[in-house]
Amino acid sequence: MTDAFADDAGTIRRERVxxxxxxxxxxxxxxxxxxxxxxxHALAARGWDVQVWTTTALDEAGWTNGFAPGxxxxxTVEVRRFRVESGRRIWPFRQLSRAVYHLPxxxxxxxxxxxxxxxxxxxxxxxxxxxxxxxxxxxxYLFHPxxxxxxxxxxxxxxxxxxxxxxxxxxxxxxxxxMAADALWxxxxxxxxxxxxxxxxxxxxxxxxxxxxxxxxxxxxxxxFAIRHGIGGPYLYYGGRVAGGKGFEQMLAGAQQLxxxxxxxxxxxxxxxGDLAGPPWVRSLGHVDELERWEAIAGAxxxxxxxxxxxxxxxxxxxxxxxxxxxxxxxxxxxAGHAARSGGGVTFAGxxxxxxxxxxxxxxxxxxxxxxxxxxxxxxxxxxxxxxxxRLRELIAATT
Numbered sequence: 250m251t252d253a254f255a256d257d258a259g260t261i262r263r264e265r266v267x268x269x270x271x272x273x274x275x276x277x278x279x280x281x282x283x284x285x286x287x288x289x290h291a292l293a294a295r296g297w298d299v300q301v302w303t304t305t306a307l308d309e310a311g312w313t314n315g316f317a318p319g320x321x322x323x324x325t326v327e328v329r330r331f332r333v334e335s336g337r338r339i340w341p342f343r344q345l346s347r348a349v350y351h352l353p354x355x356x357x358x359x360x361x362x363x364x365x366x367x368x369x370x371x372x373x374x375x376x377x378x379x380x381x382x383x384x385x386x387x388x389x390y391l392f393h394p395x396x397x398x399x400x401x402x403x404x405x406x407x408x409x410x411x412x413x414x415x416x417x418x419x420x421x422x423x424x425x426x427x428m429a430a431d432a433l434w435x436x437x438x439x440x441x442x443x444x445x446x447x448x449x450x451x452x453x454x455x456x457x458x459x460x461x462x463x464x465x466x467x468x469x470x471x472x473x474f475a476i477r478h479g480i481g482g483p484y485l486y487y488g489g490r491v492a493g494g495k496g497f498e499q500m501l502a503g504a505q506q507l508x509x510x511x512x513x514x515x516x517x518x519x520x521x522x523g524d525l526a527g528p529p530w531v532r533s534l535g536h537v538d539e540l541e542r543w544e545a546i547a548g549a550x551x552x553x554x555x556x557x558x559x560x561x562x563x564x565x566x567x568x569x570x571x572x573x574x575x576x577x578x579x580x581x582x583x584x585a586g587h588a589a590r591s592g593g594g595v596t597f598a599g600x601x602x603x604x605x606x607x608x609x610x611x612x613x614x615x616x617x618x619x620x621x622x623x624x625x626x627x628x629x630x631x632x633x634x635x636x637x638x639x640r641l642r643e644l645i646a647a648t649t
Contacts, residue, residue: 265298266641267385269377269402271368271392273303273328274316278490278521278536280563281389281411284436284461286323287563288386291462291634292641293325301328302377304370304394312336312368331373337365350416359422363396366417370394377402384645386434389560396422400429405648409434409460412444413558414582424448431648434640436460436561439582455647461563462634463570466543471571474544478532482513483611485576486549488520488542489564496555496578503603504531510604511611516553517545547571550617551595551610553603559583566632569593569624574617576606590631593624 270285277283285301293299301323307315318332342365349362374397377385382403387395389411399406408430412418427433427448432455435441445452475484485507487500504516508530517532519542527533537545546552552568557580565575565587577584579596588594595610597603610617 264296265383266292266300267380267383268299268301269373269385269387269394269398270301270303271389271394272306272309272312273301273330274307274323276307276315279309280489280559280561281409283563284411284561285386285388285409287461287464288637289326290324291464292638295634295638299326300383301326302373303328303330304333304368304373305330306333306336306368310337310339331370331376333368333370334372335364335367335369337367342366346416349420354421357421359420362420363393363422366391367393374398374401384641384649386641387430390423390426391417396426399426405431405645407432407434407644407648409436410440410444411436411560412440413560414443415558418444418447424450427451427454430454432456432644434458434460434644437583437586439586440560443582455644457640457644459632459636459640461561461566462632462637463563463566463628464634465567465570466540469543469547469571471544471547474541474548477541478517478534480515480517480532482515483550484515484517484532484548485551485553485607486517486519486545487553487555487564488518488537488545490521496557496580499578499600500553500555500603501527501531502600503597503607506600506604507607511608514550514607514611517549519545543567543571546573549573550614551576551607553607554578554584554594555603556584557581562587565594565624566628569621569628572618572621572625574610574620575624576603576610587627591624591627593620593627595620 268285268289270282289299305314305316306312312333316330318330321328349357377398378401384405385402386407387399388409435458515530519534519537551574553576554562554565555578559581568575575594577588577594577596579585579598588596595606597606
């Protein structure tokens with residue numbers, strides 16, 4: 250594969266950008282990956298020439314090859330896929346992680362850990378080392394394409410960490426990657442505070458906050474979703490993954506307590522969460538198309554964001570775009586910060602508080618509407634695509 254981003258003289262064209270992610274596609278469910286896909290499409294719609302460099306992996310668990318290597322198009326975005334040479338073996342990787350997290354720093358086999366973490370696509374790293382000097386954005390920080398691709402790539406190179414408070418964030422290979430970036434682009438102020446607390450050397454790095462915006466459909470029928478699925482009463486909605494740190498069990502426990510006092514209320518699940526079976530008042534829908542997902546959000550009495558490890562929460566931004574209030578896990582500094590700045594959410598610490606917060610919104614729809622309206626104003630002022638594009642331009646101007 251050759252890079253076609255530069256002119257014959259090798260001069261950087263500032264209206265071009267390369268995005269590097271471990272996996273990519275409409276079928277990929279993942280916060281950081283979804284954010285980068287949305288950013289790519291938003292920039293392309295504004296006249297940017299966008300390339301995505303990624304791997305052939307579809308799933309995050311074992312990085313199995315779900316796509317063919319080569320060049321394809323995702324609308325107006327060009328996608329270049331590099332084959333995953335080795336996947337992740339879950340049990341051996343967990344044992345290796347325990348060793349890496351607990352050994353003294355000089356004894357940690359961090360390179361081995363990064364390869365085992367994956368997705369290991371060495372040709373992607375080699376291609377980046379030979380690539381033309383186009384502004385290149387890497388996300389998230391955790392995986393091999395970022396940990397070894399960013400230091401190999403030409404300048405300017407930007408890191409959008411999507412950082413969580415987890416042991417991997419403290420590794421030396423992560424510090425090396427953070428310091429190799431020309432600038433850091435965070436999803437939220439809390440994410441920046443976390444990364445700087447772990448890697449104080451990053452405090453004075455060039456940075457911005459606010460990577461994404463929200464593109465909602467022009468017209469949404471808030472009643473259509475409930476009618477289509479025969480939902481007769483109010484419902485809470487969650488759409489996303491059930492991976493560790495997503496708070497799924499706590500959400501189910503809170504919804505069960507709510508059901509005792511409000512038996513007419515349903516919990517609606519989609520995405521990976523929608524593949525799970527539950528009691529009759531839990532409606533698991535599996536993967537739904539984008540329009541139906543937006544209809545589900547618009548018709549919900551509240552949207553639940555139960556994760557404790559969040560760097561942004563696209564789901565919360567989408568709920569607020571629809572004027573719906575959110576129930577937010579107070580254990581997440583990012584979600585608590587969103588709630589404090591926006592007034593668009595009710596925080597909970599544990600299942601009983603989730604149930605009480607939901608009951609309050611159900612019993613007082615006028616309060617729910619006011620909270621949702623505050624969230625909508627917050628998203629418009631903070632997370633618009635024009636603002637994201639302006640921030641990217643500022644980073645490029647400061648580093649080229």
